[in-house]
Amino acid sequence: MDTSTVMWVIVAIVVALVVIAAAVALTRRASAKKQERDRERAGELREQAAATQKGIRRRQAETDAAEARAREIRAEADRKLAEAKRLEADVRDQKSTLHDHVQRRDEVLREADDLDPDVETAADPDHAGHEDHEDHEDGEAMESSQRSTGQHRG
Numbered sequence: 001m002d003t004s005t006v007m008w009v010i011v012a013i014v015v016a017l018v019v020i021a022a023a024v025a026l027t028r029r030a031s032a033k034k035q036e037r038d039r040e041r042a043g044e045l046r047e048q049a050a051a052t053q054k055g056i057r058r059r060q061a062e063t064d065a066a067e068a069r070a071r072e073i074r075a076e077a078d079r080k081l082a083e084a085k086r087l088e089a090d091v092r093d094q095k096s097t098l099h100d101h102v103q104r105r106d107e108v109l110r111e112a113d114d115l116d117p118d119v120e121t122a123a124d125p126d127h128a129g130h131e132d133h134e135d136h137e138d139g140e141a142m143e144s145s146q147r148s149t150g151q152h153r154g
Helices: 003-115 137-148
Strands: none
Touching: none
16 A cells, blocks of 8 residues: 555544544534523423412412311301200200190199189080180180189189
């Protein structure tokens, strides 16, 4: 091989090395630019996530407050339901006691009528169809009023 051929081979090798070096440099530069773009994009995404996180915290606080209010209202409703049940039981007891008092009063009035010679009872022939002292809405109040004022039948 002569010197000019060797020289051309060396020049070709150097050119090839320069082209390879340039290609590697360009690839690295492109890779560095891509990494920088990716970093910027990742930063933007993190900012969006941070903004979303603030909204999430606010909504979580609102949800927690609503849940606490619902528990308070449920507890109040449970207390009111328990009170209503207690009052209903009291009313049943009072009605039962009232019924007992009404029955006792009627028994006492019957006994008084039986003893009083001025009061005609159902056993009297003139008033054979007359009802005794039973609980009637209007009649009971009138009979009770007549007895308390001393009025007698007949």
